[in-house]
Amino acid sequence: xxxxxxxxxxxxxxxxxxxxxxxxxxxxxxxxxxxxxxxxxxxxxxxxxxxxxxxxxxxxxxxxxxxxxxxxxxxxxxxxxxxxxxxxxxxxxxxxxxxxxxxxxxxxxxxxxxxxxxxxxxxxxxxxxxxxxxxxxxxxxxxxxxxxxxxxxxxxxxxxxxxxxxxxxxxxxxxxxxxx
Numbered sequence: 001x002x003x004x005x006x007x008x009x010x011x012x013x014x015x016x017x018x019x020x021x022x023x024x025x026x027x028x029x030x031x032x033x034x035x036x037x038x039x040x041x042x043x044x045x046x047x048x049x050x051x052x053x054x055x056x057x058x059x060x061x062x063x064x065x066x067x068x069x070x071x072x073x074x075x076x077x078x079x080x081x082x083x084x085x086x087x088x089x090x091x092x093x094x095x096x097x098x099x100x101x102x103x104x105x106x107x108x109x110x111x112x113x114x115x116x117x118x119x120x121x122x123x124x125x126x127x128x129x130x131x132x133x134x135x136x137x138x139x140x141x142x143x144x145x146x147x148x149x150x151x152x153x154x155x156x157x158x159x160x161x162x163x164x165x166x167x168x169x170x171x172x173x174x175x176x177x178x179x180x
Contacts, residue, residue, distance in 0.1 A: 004090060010085060029075055039064040040061070042061055
């Protein structure tokens with residue numbers, strides 16, 4: 001007998017009762033053909049990595065079982081025939097994966113059997129008032145007010161633009177006046 005693990009996703013439109021009935025149907029397919037169910041986990045409604053059949057969520061279920069290899073073909077045929085299943089994956093666990101699955105089951109069992117503690121309220125701290133200390137008188141010293149003269153930036157003179165007529169006059173020599 002080999003150790004197998006199957007994960008299947010049920011459509012999210014199912015009610016809680018319909019989902020449990022579908023899981024029981026597939027457990028029945030396994031036990032009818034001589035498989036022994038080792039572990040069953042309901043992972044609940046989870047978001048899918050990508051839309052499948054226009055659905056973005058689904059009910060995940062994991063079932064670990066021991067059975068013959070011929071059983072897998074019957075189980076997967078049952079998955080394909082049921083329209084409530086949107087995806088499934090069944091694989092055989094090697095010895096390392098089987099050890100890991102057993103370790104995961106034992107951790108999960110200890111968490112389930114551990115007594116649930118009520119959440120502790122945050123501890124209330126007592127407010128301790130510090131003794132009043134007399135403050136030393138502070139000498140009032142006026143700081144000198146320094147007024148800075150703000151100088152306006154020096155006016156920048158634009159280069160003089162001469163008109164063409166002015167240039168013409170500048171090139172003409174002045175007429176000499178006759179003195180009599």
